[in-house]
Amino acid sequence: MATFKLDERLAGDSVLVTNIGLCQLRLMNDSRWPWLILVPQRDNICEMFDLAPLDQAMLTFETNLVAEALKKVKGAEKINVAAIGNIVRQLHVHVIARYENDANWPGPVWGYGERQPYPEAEKAALVKYILDAL
Amino acid sequence: MATFKLDERLAGDSVLVTNIGLCQLRLMNDSRWPWLILVPQRDNICEMFDLAPLDQAMLTFETNLVAEALKKVKGAEKINVAAIGNIVRQLHVHVIARYENDANWPGPVWGYGERQPYPEAEKAALVKYILDAL
Numbered sequence: 001m002a003t004f005k006l007d008e009r010l011a012g013d014s015v016l017v018t019n020i021g022l023c024q025l026r027l028m029n030d031s032r033w034p035w036l037i038l039v040p041q042r043d044n045i046c047e048m049f050d051l052a053p054l055d056q057a058m059l060t061f062e063t064n065l066v067a068e069a070l071k072k073v074k075g076a077e078k079i080n081v082a083a084i085g086n087i088v089r090q091l092h093v094h095v096i097a098r099y100e101n102d103a104n105w106p107g108p109v110w111g112y113g114e115r116q117p118y119p120e121a122e123k124a125a126l127v128k129y130i131l132d133a134l
Numbered sequence: 135m136a137t138f139k140l141d142e143r144l145a146g147d148s149v150l151v152t153n154i155g156l157c158q159l160r161l162m163n164d165s166r167w168p169w170l171i172l173v174p175q176r177d178n179i180c181e182m183f184d185l186a187p188l189d190q191a192m193l194t195f196e197t198n199l200v201a202e203a204l205k206k207v208k209g210a211e212k213i214n215v216a217a218i219g220n221i222v223r224q225l226h227v228h229v230i231a232r233y234e235n236d237a238n239w240p241g242p243v244w245g246y247g248e249r250q251p252y253p254e255a256e257k258a259a260l261v262k263y264i265l266d267a268l
Contacts, residue, residue: 047202048197049199071183077220081216083216084242086212098220106221108218111240111241
């Protein structure tokens with residue numbers, strides 16, 4: 001893992017919450033939805049099936065752990081989980097809390113409108129809140 | 135698994151390719167993209183983390199098996215994998231082959247335009263092609 005380097009676009013669009021084993025857990029800096037991403041700290045991985053089998057299992061475990069915690073603490077109607085990567089090819093898994101009155105419900109979040117960054121204090125508070133929930 | 139009942143909307147929008155253990159593997163009847171879905175044959179499951187731990191691992195295994203085969207046989211640029219379920223709540227995982235010249239690249243497929251059903255012969259041939267690839 002020494003040579004792992006986070007994609008620059010992911011780094012710019014999100015902030016680190018914590019390191020949860022295989023993955024960096026990051027908060028997308030978009031206040032329209034509670035939106036986390038998990039980034040496996042492995043080099044040159046584009047698809048989930050490019051990971052070693054044990055890493056695939058670990059990614060599932062970490063994703064579902066985060067998804068369940070997010071649904072519980074944010075009272076979401078539904079959790080959306082996805083590995084898309086059409087733009088940023090470094091493997092990353094989205095975990096997003098959705099609500100029936102949210103922006104673009106029931107449509108997808110990707111490619112919808114403009115990102116709305118959090119105020120700094122709100123972002124720091126949410127990071128702490130998520131960290132406490134894990 | 136005796137009481138598992140496929141959601142009616144999923145049944146109407148897709149056709150069975152095969153049963154691969156935990157999941158039904160189905161082809162979405164939308165010729166715009168090679169688009170498979172996996173439906174775990176368990177009742178009353180909405181989120182991936184609602185599955186028993188062993189089923190979570192099995193779903194990962196089956197999803198990645200299908201995703202790798204689809205990328206290989208369809209020569210895709212990128213595979214999109216997602217569990218969204220904002221409309222149909224029965225847990226189902228999308229596995230979609232994407233291309234740089236496809237409808238809505240690099241945006242998501244969900245909610246984009248109108249479904250374009252396959253001609254019957256083409257659909258049957260694709261089902262057979264995918265089945266042979268697994």
